[in-house]
Amino acid sequence: xxxxxxxxxxxxxxxxxxxxxxxxxxxxxxxxxxxxxxxxxxxxxxxxxxxxxxxxxxxxxxxxxxxxxxxxxxxxxxxxxxxxxxxxxxxxxxxx
Numbered sequence: 001x002x003x004x005x006x007x008x009x010x011x012x013x014x015x016x017x018x019x020x021x022x023x024x025x026x027x028x029x030x031x032x033x034x035x036x037x038x039x040x041x042x043x044x045x046x047x048x049x050x051x052x053x054x055x056x057x058x059x060x061x062x063x064x065x066x067x068x069x070x071x072x073x074x075x076x077x078x079x080x081x082x083x084x085x086x087x088x089x090x091x092x093x094x095x096x
Contacts, residue, residue: 046082055092 047055053063067074073087 045085047085047088049081049083052083052088 049060049063049067052058052066053060056063058066066072067081067083072091073084075082075084
């Protein structure tokens, strides 16, 4: 952003104006970053075994067998299994 000063302005006024410009720009960037973070937090990154079962229209034991065979990346969190959405989606794309 370019600032042009007309007339007689002292250095204090110039510094204040530049400081306000930078503060305003930083505020704009922070707002944009907050929007991006909100968008990303809405994206689902994992599936449950039940969701895999529904997506593939398969039985529960078959869904667990796929997890057990490591055909896509999964992790156990506490007593729950979470399947990487990206890994599952890539695997599914190659099955069709």
